[in-house]
Amino acid sequence: MEQNVIDYFLDLVQIDSESKNEKNVADKLLKDLQKMGAEIKFDHAHENTGGNVGNLYAYFPGKIDKDPILFCAHMDTVVPGNGVKPVIKGDRIVTDGTTVLGADDKSGIAEIIYGIKAILASGKDHAPIEALFTISEEIGLLGAKYLDYSMIKSKFGYALDSHTVGVLTIGAPSQNSLKFVIHGKKSHAGVAPEAGVNAIQIAAKAISKMPMGRIDAETTCSIGIISGGSATNIVPDEVIIEGEARSHDPKKLEEVTEQMVNAIKETVAEFKVGDFQATADIQVETEYHAFRLDKDHPVVQLSNLACQNMGITTETNIGGGGSDVNIFNKNGLQMAICGSGMENVHTVDEYIMLDSLTVGADWVTAVIEAYSK
Numbered sequence: 423m424e425q426n427v428i429d430y431f432l433d434l435v436q437i438d439s440e441s442k443n444e445k446n447v448a449d450k451l452l453k454d455l456q457k458m459g460a461e462i463k464f465d466h467a468h469e470n471t472g473g474n475v476g477n478l479y480a481y482f483p484g485k486i487d488k489d490p491i492l493f494c495a496h497m498d499t500v501v502p503g504n505g506v507k508p509v510i511k512g513d514r515i516v517t518d519g520t521t522v523l524g525a526d527d528k529s530g531i532a533e534i535i536y537g538i539k540a541i542l543a544s545g546k547d548h549a550p551i552e553a554l555f556t557i558s559e560e561i562g563l564l565g566a567k568y569l570d571y572s573m574i575k576s577k578f579g580y581a582l583d584s585h586t587v588g589v590l591t592i593g594a595p596s597q598n599s600l601k602f603v604i605h606g607k608k609s610h611a612g613v614a615p616e617a618g619v620n621a622i623q624i625a626a627k628a629i630s631k632m633p634m635g636r637i638d639a640e641t642t643c644s645i646g647i648i649s650g651g652s653a654t655n656i657v658p659d660e661v662i663i664e665g666e667a668r669s670h671d672p673k674k675l676e677e678v679t680e681q682m683v684n685a686i687k688e689t690v691a692e693f694k695v696g697d698f699q700a701t702a703d704i705q706v707e708t709e710y711h712a713f714r715l716d717k718d719h720p721v722v723q724l725s726n727l728a729c730q731n732m733g734i735t736t737e738t739n740i741g742g743g744g745s746d747v748n749i750f751n752k753n754g755l756q757m758a759i760c761g762s763g764m765e766n767v768h769t770v771d772e773y774i775m776l777d778s779l780t781v782g783a784d785w786v787t788a789v790i791e792a793y794s795k
Contacts, residue, residue, distance in 0.1 A: 427536040435524040442473035465570035490550035492579025495530030496559035523772040525764035530582030537786020566749035591759035593714035608659035618657030628689035641669035713751035728788035
């Protein structure tokens with residue numbers, strides 16, 4: 423294996439692993455984890471995602487009689503994530519400006535591997551350890567949704583998939599995805615516009631009635647995609663609108679979703695020509711459910727103790743995005759999201775500080791040591 427966590431991270435990010443194409447990263451992790459003495463399993467989640475490999479699970483037996491502790495990171499990256507050329511620039515690792523870096527979430531992977539590696543090399547007795555590396559997180563948390571939970575023995579753990587090392591995200595919202603297909607009536611826009619029903623006009627009027635942006639401290643909603651029409655001289659007969667609503671409060675999520683749906687229904691009902699009535703297909707899908715841990719939860723307290731032992735600052739926050747942890751908590755696996763040092767993620771300006779990788783690996787080691795006592 424590579425000499426240190428920084429070299430390991432540099433090698434990882436140069437392996438292409440956009441969502442559904444994680445096999446090459448998984449193959450490397452398989453070899454490295456086997457060298458470390460882990461028991462390895464793959465599930466069959468990829469059969470549901472259309473990917474080329476399943477979730478990778480590793481188990482390290484321990485001599486201390488406790489339940490295992492779980493550490494998780496996802497193997498996939500967003501687009502553009504192929505052909506990454508990392509550059510060490512001063513005190514940080516950046517991209518060459520043509521791709522993302524992939525610190526989201528290969529920093530988490532590297533820190534988990536090297537945090538566990540340090541425990542094993544120390545010869546200290548430790549509790550059993552589980553490591554989980556998921557697929558297709560970036561395209562809907564699919565690896566976590568289709569995970570074979572029978573593999574997991576832990577009752578709690580951490581997903582390294584956020585920013586500052588030592589900071590825990592202990593809550594995140596639910597999200598509903600919304601898709602509206604508006605059906606108007608096609609006609610020649612110059613010869614007989616009055617014979618048509620303009621689906622774009624319906625969409626525009628409906629969207630203008632919707633709540634948008636930040637509704638309150640717990641709730642947001644957005645329309646992010648709109649497509650339709652084929653030519654300027656044709657009254658468009660179909661428009662597709664895609665959006666989302668999020669909230670930490672299930673009642674507020676229901677309310678804002680209903681407002682967006684009703685804006686479509688009410689507007690469509692206003693448009694009729696002769697015997698033709700405009701219609702809309704409405705699809706609402708819950709992507710993930712909210713979770714919230716108390717600040718005195720054992721997951722939080724254990725991280726606080728590890729940070730105290732390391733002499734680094736710790737804090738908790740409530741996030742606005744979803745992650746594998748939303749799915750884990752829904753399935754009874756109590757987990758928090760912790761920082762791994764990634765910054766400006768999902769952009770070609772993504773970077774990570776060199777010392778964040780080292781501190782992140784040390785944090786994993788410190789958590790295992792604190793839990794094992």
